Amino acid sequence: MTPTITAFAQSPDRGRGLARDMAVRWALEEVGQPYDVRLLSFSAMKEPTHRAIQPFGQIPTYQEGDLTLFESGAIVLHIAERHAGLLPDDANGRSRAITWMFAAFSTVEPPIVERSMVQYLEHDKTWYEERLPLLDDRIHYRLGDLSNHLGGADWLDGAFSAGDLVMVAVLRRLGSLDILQKYPNLSAYVARGEARPAFKRAFAAQLAVFTATLTG
């Protein structure tokens, strides 16, 4: 059965692939699973019909038969568990890959998201200029450790896994900031993820949605 995911009809990231449907699309492309997309406006996301499947009124969601999921991490894990290609065959390796998914979401991502929220919501506050370097320090603290762990390896733990997919998606949130460039191995790691054919297909699909809003 072809799953259906939800995504922004008009993504605020203007097609940069930072909305959280991107990781889900990428995972589906990695495992070769075709999917349908239901595009939602901001107001439709807050309607009771959408909240019935996503209690927080957000994207992405994932529907497949009578299974409905939300939370991009849970969706990527579901895809990885049901298809070959995103988790190692051995049980310990699978657990380690899942550990990296959690590390991405709960250890590396929080300071990155906090910085972008402060930039977005507090840029006109008196404390803004003083606060940014403190947030940058917290990001550097995490990236330094991640960089040390990765060293000269291609991926975090052996072959590419769902852990790498999620970690690359998180690091991409640093966008055009020059923070990542200070860690050449992490920059190369993100570039390696972005060079994967599955990433490119997923990126192109979400970009096509944005492009259609310009021409339509």
Ligand SMILES: N[C@@H](CCC(=O)N[C@@H](CS)C(=O)NCC(=O)O)C(=O)O
């Ligand atoms: N933890 C959730 C976060 C979902 C999320 O933040 N979605 C954003 C798009 S990237 C959204 O729907 N924002 C609109 C809103 O919250 O009103 C996940 O990973 O799925």
